[in-house]
Amino acid sequence: MKIGFIGAGKMAQAIISGLDKEKFEVYISSRDFEKTRIIAKNLGVNQAKDNIELAKFVDIVIMSVKPQVMPKVLSEVKDYLEGKLMLSIAAGLTLENLADLTSKQLEIVRIMPNINATIKESTTAICPNELVIDTNLEIAKEIFSSIGQIFQIEEKDFSTFSAIAGSSPAFIxxxxxxLSRAGVLHGMPKDLATEIVASTVSASANMLAQSGENPWSLVDKVSSPGGTTVEGIVSLEENRFVASVIDAVTKTIEKDKRL
Ligand SMILES: NC(=O)c1ccc[n+]([C@@H]2O[C@H](COP(=O)([O-])OP(=O)(O)OC[C@H]3O[C@@H](n4cnc5c(N)ncnc54)[C@H](OP(=O)(O)O)[C@@H]3O)[C@@H](O)[C@H]2O)c1
Known part of the structure:
Protein backbone atom coordinates (compact mmCIF):
# COMPACT_ATOMS: atom_id res chain seq x y z
CA MET A 1 0.00 0.00 0.00
CA LYS A 2 1.33 3.42 -0.99
CA ILE A 3 1.09 6.24 1.55
CA GLY A 4 1.98 9.83 0.71
CA PHE A 5 2.71 12.63 3.13
CA ILE A 6 2.18 16.18 1.90
CA GLY A 7 4.35 18.25 4.22
CA ALA A 8 7.44 16.62 5.67
CA GLY A 9 7.93 18.54 8.91
CA LYS A 10 8.23 17.48 12.54
CA MET A 11 4.99 15.53 12.78
CA ALA A 12 5.21 13.79 9.39
CA GLN A 13 8.78 12.71 10.16
CA ALA A 14 7.75 11.37 13.58
CA ILE A 15 4.94 9.32 12.01
CA ILE A 16 7.10 8.06 9.15
CA SER A 17 9.88 6.93 11.45
CA GLY A 18 7.36 4.72 13.31
CA LEU A 19 5.83 3.17 10.19
CA ASP A 20 6.47 -0.40 9.06
CA LYS A 21 8.23 0.23 5.72
CA GLU A 22 7.73 -3.43 4.68
CA LYS A 23 4.01 -2.93 4.81
CA PHE A 24 3.71 0.66 3.62
CA GLU A 25 5.54 2.18 0.67
CA VAL A 26 6.05 5.77 1.79
CA TYR A 27 6.29 8.89 -0.42
CA ILE A 28 6.77 12.47 0.67
CA SER A 29 6.46 15.86 -0.97
CA SER A 30 7.01 19.24 0.56
CA ARG A 31 7.65 22.90 -0.22
CA ASP A 32 11.39 22.78 -0.88
CA PHE A 33 12.52 19.99 -3.23
CA GLU A 34 16.16 19.84 -2.09
CA LYS A 35 15.31 19.94 1.62
CA THR A 36 12.71 17.19 1.05
CA ARG A 37 15.26 15.07 -0.84
CA ILE A 38 17.51 15.04 2.26
CA ILE A 39 14.57 14.24 4.57
CA ALA A 40 13.51 11.34 2.28
CA LYS A 41 17.07 10.00 2.24
CA ASN A 42 17.37 10.19 6.05
CA LEU A 43 14.03 8.46 6.57
CA GLY A 44 14.66 5.85 3.85
CA VAL A 45 11.48 6.76 1.92
CA ASN A 46 10.66 7.95 -1.61
CA GLN A 47 10.28 11.54 -2.72
CA ALA A 48 7.57 12.64 -5.15
CA LYS A 49 8.35 15.42 -7.63
CA ASP A 50 5.59 17.58 -6.17
CA ASN A 51 2.28 17.46 -4.27
CA ILE A 52 0.27 16.67 -7.42
CA GLU A 53 2.50 13.78 -8.52
CA LEU A 54 2.26 12.38 -5.00
CA ALA A 55 -1.54 12.69 -4.86
CA LYS A 56 -1.86 10.94 -8.24
CA PHE A 57 0.41 8.07 -7.27
CA VAL A 58 -0.49 6.99 -3.72
CA ASP A 59 -3.53 5.21 -2.20
CA ILE A 60 -3.62 7.24 1.01
CA VAL A 61 -2.69 10.91 1.38
CA ILE A 62 -1.73 12.23 4.80
CA MET A 63 -2.04 16.00 4.92
CA SER A 64 0.72 17.18 7.26
CA VAL A 65 1.12 20.85 6.43
CA LYS A 66 0.24 23.69 8.79
CA PRO A 67 -3.51 24.48 8.95
CA GLN A 68 -3.07 27.89 7.29
CA VAL A 69 -1.39 26.24 4.26
CA MET A 70 -4.11 23.58 3.86
CA PRO A 71 -6.52 25.59 1.61
CA LYS A 72 -3.76 26.31 -0.93
CA VAL A 73 -2.37 22.76 -0.97
CA LEU A 74 -5.80 21.10 -1.10
CA SER A 75 -6.85 23.30 -4.02
CA GLU A 76 -3.72 22.03 -5.85
CA VAL A 77 -4.37 18.32 -5.24
CA LYS A 78 -8.13 17.90 -4.74
CA ASP A 79 -8.78 16.77 -8.33
CA TYR A 80 -6.42 13.83 -7.84
CA LEU A 81 -7.89 12.55 -4.56
CA GLU A 82 -10.99 10.89 -5.99
CA GLY A 83 -11.41 7.30 -4.74
CA LYS A 84 -8.56 7.71 -2.24
CA LEU A 85 -8.43 7.99 1.51
CA MET A 86 -7.33 11.33 2.94
CA LEU A 87 -6.07 11.68 6.48
CA SER A 88 -5.55 15.14 7.95
CA ILE A 89 -3.55 15.99 11.05
CA ALA A 90 -4.10 19.76 10.67
CA ALA A 91 -5.22 21.21 13.99
CA GLY A 92 -8.58 22.99 13.99
CA LEU A 93 -9.79 21.90 10.55
CA THR A 94 -13.06 19.98 10.90
CA LEU A 95 -14.26 17.15 8.66
CA GLU A 96 -16.73 19.63 7.18
CA ASN A 97 -13.95 22.20 6.49
CA LEU A 98 -11.89 19.45 4.84
CA ALA A 99 -14.82 18.28 2.69
CA ASP A 100 -15.48 21.91 1.67
CA LEU A 101 -11.84 22.22 0.59
CA THR A 102 -11.91 18.93 -1.39
CA SER A 103 -15.09 17.07 -2.30
CA LYS A 104 -18.26 15.93 -0.58
CA GLN A 105 -17.55 12.35 -1.78
CA LEU A 106 -14.10 11.95 -0.24
CA GLU A 107 -13.34 9.51 2.57
CA ILE A 108 -11.63 11.69 5.19
CA VAL A 109 -10.26 10.89 8.63
CA ARG A 110 -9.44 13.73 11.01
CA ILE A 111 -6.54 12.94 13.28
CA MET A 112 -4.93 14.74 16.20
CA PRO A 113 -1.60 13.34 17.35
CA ASN A 114 0.33 14.96 20.20
CA ILE A 115 3.92 16.03 20.76
CA ASN A 116 4.86 12.61 22.18
CA ALA A 117 4.72 11.24 18.63
CA THR A 118 8.41 12.19 18.53
CA ILE A 119 9.14 9.32 20.95
CA LYS A 120 6.46 7.06 19.41
CA GLU A 121 4.19 7.57 22.41
CA SER A 122 1.59 9.87 20.91
CA THR A 123 -1.89 9.99 22.37
CA THR A 124 -3.84 10.33 19.14
CA ALA A 125 -7.51 11.11 18.46
CA ILE A 126 -9.11 9.76 15.33
CA CYS A 127 -12.50 10.53 13.78
CA PRO A 128 -13.72 9.38 10.33
CA ASN A 129 -16.39 11.07 8.23
CA GLU A 130 -19.51 9.04 7.43
CA LEU A 131 -18.07 7.89 4.07
CA VAL A 132 -15.05 6.06 5.46
CA ILE A 133 -15.38 2.31 5.02
CA ASP A 134 -14.33 -0.01 7.86
CA THR A 135 -11.21 -1.35 6.13
CA ASN A 136 -9.93 2.19 5.54
CA LEU A 137 -10.62 3.18 9.15
CA GLU A 138 -8.61 0.14 10.25
CA ILE A 139 -5.71 1.23 8.02
CA ALA A 140 -5.80 4.75 9.48
CA LYS A 141 -5.77 3.24 12.97
CA GLU A 142 -2.87 0.95 12.07
CA ILE A 143 -0.80 3.87 10.74
CA PHE A 144 -1.27 5.92 13.89
CA SER A 145 -0.95 2.95 16.27
CA SER A 146 2.66 2.75 15.11
CA ILE A 147 3.39 6.02 16.94
CA GLY A 148 1.44 5.44 20.15
CA GLN A 149 -2.07 4.93 21.47
CA ILE A 150 -5.16 5.89 19.48
CA PHE A 151 -8.61 6.88 20.69
CA GLN A 152 -11.57 7.05 18.31
CA ILE A 153 -13.63 10.00 19.54
CA GLU A 154 -16.63 12.00 18.37
CA GLU A 155 -15.72 15.13 16.48
CA LYS A 156 -17.55 17.34 19.02
CA ASP A 157 -14.90 16.24 21.57
CA PHE A 158 -11.84 17.37 19.56
CA SER A 159 -11.41 20.63 21.51
CA THR A 160 -11.59 18.73 24.80
CA PHE A 161 -9.13 16.14 23.49
CA SER A 162 -6.75 18.84 22.34
CA ALA A 163 -6.80 20.32 25.88
CA ILE A 164 -6.44 17.07 27.86
CA ALA A 165 -4.01 15.36 25.46
CA GLY A 166 -2.58 18.08 23.18
CA SER A 167 -1.92 20.85 25.72
CA SER A 168 -1.75 18.74 28.86
CA PRO A 169 1.91 17.68 28.36
CA ALA A 170 2.72 21.37 29.08
CA PHE A 171 0.60 21.28 32.26
CA ILE A 172 2.28 18.04 33.31
CA LEU A 179 7.74 19.05 42.37
CA SER A 180 11.43 19.13 41.48
CA ARG A 181 11.73 22.81 42.49
CA ALA A 182 10.32 21.78 45.87
CA GLY A 183 13.09 19.19 45.98
CA VAL A 184 15.60 22.00 45.36
CA LEU A 185 14.01 24.12 48.11
CA HIS A 186 14.68 21.24 50.46
CA GLY A 187 18.30 20.85 49.40
CA MET A 188 18.37 18.47 46.43
CA PRO A 189 20.17 19.28 43.12
CA LYS A 190 17.65 20.26 40.41
CA ASP A 191 18.75 17.68 37.79
CA LEU A 192 18.51 14.84 40.27
CA ALA A 193 15.15 16.03 41.61
CA THR A 194 13.74 16.35 38.06
CA GLU A 195 14.91 12.84 37.16
CA ILE A 196 13.33 11.43 40.31
CA VAL A 197 10.02 13.22 39.67
CA ALA A 198 9.90 12.24 35.97
CA SER A 199 10.45 8.60 36.92
CA THR A 200 7.71 8.80 39.57
CA VAL A 201 5.21 10.51 37.24
CA SER A 202 5.83 7.97 34.48
CA ALA A 203 5.53 4.98 36.86
CA SER A 204 2.38 6.44 38.48
CA ALA A 205 0.72 6.73 35.04
CA ASN A 206 1.71 3.12 34.26
CA MET A 207 0.39 2.01 37.65
CA LEU A 208 -2.95 3.67 36.94
CA ALA A 209 -3.20 2.04 33.51
CA GLN A 210 -2.08 -1.41 34.66
CA SER A 211 -4.09 -1.58 37.90
CA GLY A 212 -7.36 -0.48 36.25
CA GLU A 213 -8.15 1.38 39.50
CA ASN A 214 -9.50 4.90 39.57
CA PRO A 215 -7.06 7.67 40.56
CA TRP A 216 -8.73 8.49 43.89
CA SER A 217 -8.54 4.88 45.12
CA LEU A 218 -4.78 4.99 44.40
CA VAL A 219 -4.54 8.32 46.28
CA ASP A 220 -6.19 6.59 49.25
CA LYS A 221 -3.72 3.70 49.03
CA VAL A 222 -0.73 6.09 49.31
CA SER A 223 -2.32 8.04 52.18
CA SER A 224 -1.84 6.39 55.57
CA PRO A 225 -4.18 7.62 58.33
CA GLY A 226 -2.59 10.58 60.10
CA GLY A 227 0.43 10.26 57.79
CA THR A 228 2.58 12.57 55.71
CA THR A 229 0.89 12.20 52.28
CA VAL A 230 -2.58 13.20 53.46
CA GLU A 231 -1.00 16.32 54.97
CA GLY A 232 0.21 17.30 51.49
CA ILE A 233 -3.12 16.40 49.84
CA VAL A 234 -5.07 18.63 52.24
CA SER A 235 -2.63 21.45 51.46
CA LEU A 236 -3.18 20.94 47.69
CA GLU A 237 -6.93 21.18 48.24
CA GLU A 238 -6.61 24.31 50.44
CA ASN A 239 -4.79 25.86 47.46
CA ARG A 240 -7.51 24.84 44.93
CA PHE A 241 -5.26 22.41 43.06
CA VAL A 242 -8.05 20.35 41.43
CA ALA A 243 -10.17 23.41 40.66
CA SER A 244 -7.14 25.22 39.17
CA VAL A 245 -6.40 22.30 36.84
CA ILE A 246 -10.03 22.12 35.72
CA ASP A 247 -10.07 25.91 35.15
CA ALA A 248 -6.91 25.63 33.03
CA VAL A 249 -8.49 22.92 30.86
CA THR A 250 -11.71 24.95 30.48
CA LYS A 251 -9.73 28.05 29.42
CA THR A 252 -7.79 25.96 26.89
CA ILE A 253 -11.00 24.53 25.40
CA GLU A 254 -12.60 27.98 25.23
CA LYS A 255 -9.57 29.40 23.41
CA ASP A 256 -9.54 26.46 20.97
CA LYS A 257 -13.21 27.07 20.17
CA ARG A 258 -12.54 30.79 19.53
CA LEU A 259 -9.80 30.04 16.94
N1 LIG B 1 3.78 19.49 16.06
C1 LIG B 1 2.80 19.02 16.83
O1 LIG B 1 2.98 18.74 18.03
C2 LIG B 1 1.42 18.77 16.24
C3 LIG B 1 0.44 18.15 17.02
C4 LIG B 1 -0.82 17.91 16.45
C5 LIG B 1 -1.08 18.28 15.14
N2 LIG B 1 -0.10 18.90 14.42
C6 LIG B 1 -0.41 19.30 13.05
O2 LIG B 1 0.52 18.72 12.17
C7 LIG B 1 0.68 19.54 11.02
C8 LIG B 1 2.16 19.71 10.75
O3 LIG B 1 2.75 20.30 11.89
P1 LIG B 1 4.33 20.25 12.12
O4 LIG B 1 4.54 20.60 13.54
O5 LIG B 1 4.89 19.00 11.55
O6 LIG B 1 4.74 21.51 11.20
P2 LIG B 1 6.09 21.74 10.38
O7 LIG B 1 7.23 21.06 11.05
O8 LIG B 1 6.18 23.21 10.11
O9 LIG B 1 5.81 20.98 9.00
C9 LIG B 1 5.02 21.50 7.97
C10 LIG B 1 5.57 20.96 6.67
O10 LIG B 1 4.77 21.44 5.59
C11 LIG B 1 5.64 21.87 4.56
N3 LIG B 1 4.99 22.77 3.63
C12 LIG B 1 4.80 24.12 3.74
N4 LIG B 1 4.16 24.58 2.63
C13 LIG B 1 3.94 23.50 1.84
C14 LIG B 1 3.34 23.31 0.56
N5 LIG B 1 2.81 24.34 -0.13
N6 LIG B 1 3.32 22.06 0.03
C15 LIG B 1 3.85 21.01 0.70
N7 LIG B 1 4.43 21.13 1.90
C16 LIG B 1 4.47 22.36 2.46
C17 LIG B 1 6.80 22.49 5.31
O11 LIG B 1 7.92 22.69 4.48
P3 LIG B 1 9.01 23.84 4.91
O12 LIG B 1 9.56 23.40 6.25
O13 LIG B 1 10.01 23.77 3.83
O14 LIG B 1 8.25 25.12 4.99
C18 LIG B 1 7.00 21.40 6.37
O15 LIG B 1 7.70 20.31 5.83
C19 LIG B 1 -0.02 20.87 11.34
O16 LIG B 1 -1.22 20.96 10.60
C20 LIG B 1 -0.31 20.80 12.82
O17 LIG B 1 -1.53 21.44 13.16
C21 LIG B 1 1.14 19.14 14.92
Whole structure:
Protein backbone atom coordinates (compact mmCIF):
# COMPACT_ATOMS: atom_id res chain seq x y z
CA MET A 1 0.00 0.00 0.00
CA LYS A 2 1.33 3.42 -0.99
CA ILE A 3 1.09 6.24 1.55
CA GLY A 4 1.98 9.83 0.71
CA PHE A 5 2.71 12.63 3.13
CA ILE A 6 2.18 16.18 1.90
CA GLY A 7 4.35 18.25 4.22
CA ALA A 8 7.44 16.62 5.67
CA GLY A 9 7.93 18.54 8.91
CA LYS A 10 8.23 17.48 12.54
CA MET A 11 4.99 15.53 12.78
CA ALA A 12 5.21 13.79 9.39
CA GLN A 13 8.78 12.71 10.16
CA ALA A 14 7.75 11.37 13.58
CA ILE A 15 4.94 9.32 12.01
CA ILE A 16 7.10 8.06 9.15
CA SER A 17 9.88 6.93 11.45
CA GLY A 18 7.36 4.72 13.31
CA LEU A 19 5.83 3.17 10.19
CA ASP A 20 6.47 -0.40 9.06
CA LYS A 21 8.23 0.23 5.72
CA GLU A 22 7.73 -3.43 4.68
CA LYS A 23 4.01 -2.93 4.81
CA PHE A 24 3.71 0.66 3.62
CA GLU A 25 5.54 2.18 0.67
CA VAL A 26 6.05 5.77 1.79
CA TYR A 27 6.29 8.89 -0.42
CA ILE A 28 6.77 12.47 0.67
CA SER A 29 6.46 15.86 -0.97
CA SER A 30 7.01 19.24 0.56
CA ARG A 31 7.65 22.90 -0.22
CA ASP A 32 11.39 22.78 -0.88
CA PHE A 33 12.52 19.99 -3.23
CA GLU A 34 16.16 19.84 -2.09
CA LYS A 35 15.31 19.94 1.62
CA THR A 36 12.71 17.19 1.05
CA ARG A 37 15.26 15.07 -0.84
CA ILE A 38 17.51 15.04 2.26
CA ILE A 39 14.57 14.24 4.57
CA ALA A 40 13.51 11.34 2.28
CA LYS A 41 17.07 10.00 2.24
CA ASN A 42 17.37 10.19 6.05
CA LEU A 43 14.03 8.46 6.57
CA GLY A 44 14.66 5.85 3.85
CA VAL A 45 11.48 6.76 1.92
CA ASN A 46 10.66 7.95 -1.61
CA GLN A 47 10.28 11.54 -2.72
CA ALA A 48 7.57 12.64 -5.15
CA LYS A 49 8.35 15.42 -7.63
CA ASP A 50 5.59 17.58 -6.17
CA ASN A 51 2.28 17.46 -4.27
CA ILE A 52 0.27 16.67 -7.42
CA GLU A 53 2.50 13.78 -8.52
CA LEU A 54 2.26 12.38 -5.00
CA ALA A 55 -1.54 12.69 -4.86
CA LYS A 56 -1.86 10.94 -8.24
CA PHE A 57 0.41 8.07 -7.27
CA VAL A 58 -0.49 6.99 -3.72
CA ASP A 59 -3.53 5.21 -2.20
CA ILE A 60 -3.62 7.24 1.01
CA VAL A 61 -2.69 10.91 1.38
CA ILE A 62 -1.73 12.23 4.80
CA MET A 63 -2.04 16.00 4.92
CA SER A 64 0.72 17.18 7.26
CA VAL A 65 1.12 20.85 6.43
CA LYS A 66 0.24 23.69 8.79
CA PRO A 67 -3.51 24.48 8.95
CA GLN A 68 -3.07 27.89 7.29
CA VAL A 69 -1.39 26.24 4.26
CA MET A 70 -4.11 23.58 3.86
CA PRO A 71 -6.52 25.59 1.61
CA LYS A 72 -3.76 26.31 -0.93
CA VAL A 73 -2.37 22.76 -0.97
CA LEU A 74 -5.80 21.10 -1.10
CA SER A 75 -6.85 23.30 -4.02
CA GLU A 76 -3.72 22.03 -5.85
CA VAL A 77 -4.37 18.32 -5.24
CA LYS A 78 -8.13 17.90 -4.74
CA ASP A 79 -8.78 16.77 -8.33
CA TYR A 80 -6.42 13.83 -7.84
CA LEU A 81 -7.89 12.55 -4.56
CA GLU A 82 -10.99 10.89 -5.99
CA GLY A 83 -11.41 7.30 -4.74
CA LYS A 84 -8.56 7.71 -2.24
CA LEU A 85 -8.43 7.99 1.51
CA MET A 86 -7.33 11.33 2.94
CA LEU A 87 -6.07 11.68 6.48
CA SER A 88 -5.55 15.14 7.95
CA ILE A 89 -3.55 15.99 11.05
CA ALA A 90 -4.10 19.76 10.67
CA ALA A 91 -5.22 21.21 13.99
CA GLY A 92 -8.58 22.99 13.99
CA LEU A 93 -9.79 21.90 10.55
CA THR A 94 -13.06 19.98 10.90
CA LEU A 95 -14.26 17.15 8.66
CA GLU A 96 -16.73 19.63 7.18
CA ASN A 97 -13.95 22.20 6.49
CA LEU A 98 -11.89 19.45 4.84
CA ALA A 99 -14.82 18.28 2.69
CA ASP A 100 -15.48 21.91 1.67
CA LEU A 101 -11.84 22.22 0.59
CA THR A 102 -11.91 18.93 -1.39
CA SER A 103 -15.09 17.07 -2.30
CA LYS A 104 -18.26 15.93 -0.58
CA GLN A 105 -17.55 12.35 -1.78
CA LEU A 106 -14.10 11.95 -0.24
CA GLU A 107 -13.34 9.51 2.57
CA ILE A 108 -11.63 11.69 5.19
CA VAL A 109 -10.26 10.89 8.63
CA ARG A 110 -9.44 13.73 11.01
CA ILE A 111 -6.54 12.94 13.28
CA MET A 112 -4.93 14.74 16.20
CA PRO A 113 -1.60 13.34 17.35
CA ASN A 114 0.33 14.96 20.20
CA ILE A 115 3.92 16.03 20.76
CA ASN A 116 4.86 12.61 22.18
CA ALA A 117 4.72 11.24 18.63
CA THR A 118 8.41 12.19 18.53
CA ILE A 119 9.14 9.32 20.95
CA LYS A 120 6.46 7.06 19.41
CA GLU A 121 4.19 7.57 22.41
CA SER A 122 1.59 9.87 20.91
CA THR A 123 -1.89 9.99 22.37
CA THR A 124 -3.84 10.33 19.14
CA ALA A 125 -7.51 11.11 18.46
CA ILE A 126 -9.11 9.76 15.33
CA CYS A 127 -12.50 10.53 13.78
CA PRO A 128 -13.72 9.38 10.33
CA ASN A 129 -16.39 11.07 8.23
CA GLU A 130 -19.51 9.04 7.43
CA LEU A 131 -18.07 7.89 4.07
CA VAL A 132 -15.05 6.06 5.46
CA ILE A 133 -15.38 2.31 5.02
CA ASP A 134 -14.33 -0.01 7.86
CA THR A 135 -11.21 -1.35 6.13
CA ASN A 136 -9.93 2.19 5.54
CA LEU A 137 -10.62 3.18 9.15
CA GLU A 138 -8.61 0.14 10.25
CA ILE A 139 -5.71 1.23 8.02
CA ALA A 140 -5.80 4.75 9.48
CA LYS A 141 -5.77 3.24 12.97
CA GLU A 142 -2.87 0.95 12.07
CA ILE A 143 -0.80 3.87 10.74
CA PHE A 144 -1.27 5.92 13.89
CA SER A 145 -0.95 2.95 16.27
CA SER A 146 2.66 2.75 15.11
CA ILE A 147 3.39 6.02 16.94
CA GLY A 148 1.44 5.44 20.15
CA GLN A 149 -2.07 4.93 21.47
CA ILE A 150 -5.16 5.89 19.48
CA PHE A 151 -8.61 6.88 20.69
CA GLN A 152 -11.57 7.05 18.31
CA ILE A 153 -13.63 10.00 19.54
CA GLU A 154 -16.63 12.00 18.37
CA GLU A 155 -15.72 15.13 16.48
CA LYS A 156 -17.55 17.34 19.02
CA ASP A 157 -14.90 16.24 21.57
CA PHE A 158 -11.84 17.37 19.56
CA SER A 159 -11.41 20.63 21.51
CA THR A 160 -11.59 18.73 24.80
CA PHE A 161 -9.13 16.14 23.49
CA SER A 162 -6.75 18.84 22.34
CA ALA A 163 -6.80 20.32 25.88
CA ILE A 164 -6.44 17.07 27.86
CA ALA A 165 -4.01 15.36 25.46
CA GLY A 166 -2.58 18.08 23.18
CA SER A 167 -1.92 20.85 25.72
CA SER A 168 -1.75 18.74 28.86
CA PRO A 169 1.91 17.68 28.36
CA ALA A 170 2.72 21.37 29.08
CA PHE A 171 0.60 21.28 32.26
CA ILE A 172 2.28 18.04 33.31
CA UNK A 173 5.74 19.57 32.72
CA UNK A 174 4.78 22.47 35.01
CA UNK A 175 3.71 19.95 37.67
CA UNK A 176 6.99 18.03 37.26
CA UNK A 177 8.98 21.24 37.51
CA UNK A 178 7.05 22.36 40.61
CA LEU A 179 7.74 19.05 42.37
CA SER A 180 11.43 19.13 41.48
CA ARG A 181 11.73 22.81 42.49
CA ALA A 182 10.32 21.78 45.87
CA GLY A 183 13.09 19.19 45.98
CA VAL A 184 15.60 22.00 45.36
CA LEU A 185 14.01 24.12 48.11
CA HIS A 186 14.68 21.24 50.46
CA GLY A 187 18.30 20.85 49.40
CA MET A 188 18.37 18.47 46.43
CA PRO A 189 20.17 19.28 43.12
CA LYS A 190 17.65 20.26 40.41
CA ASP A 191 18.75 17.68 37.79
CA LEU A 192 18.51 14.84 40.27
CA ALA A 193 15.15 16.03 41.61
CA THR A 194 13.74 16.35 38.06
CA GLU A 195 14.91 12.84 37.16
CA ILE A 196 13.33 11.43 40.31
CA VAL A 197 10.02 13.22 39.67
CA ALA A 198 9.90 12.24 35.97
CA SER A 199 10.45 8.60 36.92
CA THR A 200 7.71 8.80 39.57
CA VAL A 201 5.21 10.51 37.24
CA SER A 202 5.83 7.97 34.48
CA ALA A 203 5.53 4.98 36.86
CA SER A 204 2.38 6.44 38.48
CA ALA A 205 0.72 6.73 35.04
CA ASN A 206 1.71 3.12 34.26
CA MET A 207 0.39 2.01 37.65
CA LEU A 208 -2.95 3.67 36.94
CA ALA A 209 -3.20 2.04 33.51
CA GLN A 210 -2.08 -1.41 34.66
CA SER A 211 -4.09 -1.58 37.90
CA GLY A 212 -7.36 -0.48 36.25
CA GLU A 213 -8.15 1.38 39.50
CA ASN A 214 -9.50 4.90 39.57
CA PRO A 215 -7.06 7.67 40.56
CA TRP A 216 -8.73 8.49 43.89
CA SER A 217 -8.54 4.88 45.12
CA LEU A 218 -4.78 4.99 44.40
CA VAL A 219 -4.54 8.32 46.28
CA ASP A 220 -6.19 6.59 49.25
CA LYS A 221 -3.72 3.70 49.03
CA VAL A 222 -0.73 6.09 49.31
CA SER A 223 -2.32 8.04 52.18
CA SER A 224 -1.84 6.39 55.57
CA PRO A 225 -4.18 7.62 58.33
CA GLY A 226 -2.59 10.58 60.10
CA GLY A 227 0.43 10.26 57.79
CA THR A 228 2.58 12.57 55.71
CA THR A 229 0.89 12.20 52.28
CA VAL A 230 -2.58 13.20 53.46
CA GLU A 231 -1.00 16.32 54.97
CA GLY A 232 0.21 17.30 51.49
CA ILE A 233 -3.12 16.40 49.84
CA VAL A 234 -5.07 18.63 52.24
CA SER A 235 -2.63 21.45 51.46
CA LEU A 236 -3.18 20.94 47.69
CA GLU A 237 -6.93 21.18 48.24
CA GLU A 238 -6.61 24.31 50.44
CA ASN A 239 -4.79 25.86 47.46
CA ARG A 240 -7.51 24.84 44.93
CA PHE A 241 -5.26 22.41 43.06
CA VAL A 242 -8.05 20.35 41.43
CA ALA A 243 -10.17 23.41 40.66
CA SER A 244 -7.14 25.22 39.17
CA VAL A 245 -6.40 22.30 36.84
CA ILE A 246 -10.03 22.12 35.72
CA ASP A 247 -10.07 25.91 35.15
CA ALA A 248 -6.91 25.63 33.03
CA VAL A 249 -8.49 22.92 30.86
CA THR A 250 -11.71 24.95 30.48
CA LYS A 251 -9.73 28.05 29.42
CA THR A 252 -7.79 25.96 26.89
CA ILE A 253 -11.00 24.53 25.40
CA GLU A 254 -12.60 27.98 25.23
CA LYS A 255 -9.57 29.40 23.41
CA ASP A 256 -9.54 26.46 20.97
CA LYS A 257 -13.21 27.07 20.17
CA ARG A 258 -12.54 30.79 19.53
CA LEU A 259 -9.80 30.04 16.94
N1 LIG B 1 3.78 19.49 16.06
C1 LIG B 1 2.80 19.02 16.83
O1 LIG B 1 2.98 18.74 18.03
C2 LIG B 1 1.42 18.77 16.24
C3 LIG B 1 0.44 18.15 17.02
C4 LIG B 1 -0.82 17.91 16.45
C5 LIG B 1 -1.08 18.28 15.14
N2 LIG B 1 -0.10 18.90 14.42
C6 LIG B 1 -0.41 19.30 13.05
O2 LIG B 1 0.52 18.72 12.17
C7 LIG B 1 0.68 19.54 11.02
C8 LIG B 1 2.16 19.71 10.75
O3 LIG B 1 2.75 20.30 11.89
P1 LIG B 1 4.33 20.25 12.12
O4 LIG B 1 4.54 20.60 13.54
O5 LIG B 1 4.89 19.00 11.55
O6 LIG B 1 4.74 21.51 11.20
P2 LIG B 1 6.09 21.74 10.38
O7 LIG B 1 7.23 21.06 11.05
O8 LIG B 1 6.18 23.21 10.11
O9 LIG B 1 5.81 20.98 9.00
C9 LIG B 1 5.02 21.50 7.97
C10 LIG B 1 5.57 20.96 6.67
O10 LIG B 1 4.77 21.44 5.59
C11 LIG B 1 5.64 21.87 4.56
N3 LIG B 1 4.99 22.77 3.63
C12 LIG B 1 4.80 24.12 3.74
N4 LIG B 1 4.16 24.58 2.63
C13 LIG B 1 3.94 23.50 1.84
C14 LIG B 1 3.34 23.31 0.56
N5 LIG B 1 2.81 24.34 -0.13
N6 LIG B 1 3.32 22.06 0.03
C15 LIG B 1 3.85 21.01 0.70
N7 LIG B 1 4.43 21.13 1.90
C16 LIG B 1 4.47 22.36 2.46
C17 LIG B 1 6.80 22.49 5.31
O11 LIG B 1 7.92 22.69 4.48
P3 LIG B 1 9.01 23.84 4.91
O12 LIG B 1 9.56 23.40 6.25
O13 LIG B 1 10.01 23.77 3.83
O14 LIG B 1 8.25 25.12 4.99
C18 LIG B 1 7.00 21.40 6.37
O15 LIG B 1 7.70 20.31 5.83
C19 LIG B 1 -0.02 20.87 11.34
O16 LIG B 1 -1.22 20.96 10.60
C20 LIG B 1 -0.31 20.80 12.82
O17 LIG B 1 -1.53 21.44 13.16
C21 LIG B 1 1.14 19.14 14.92
Missing amino acids: YIFIDA
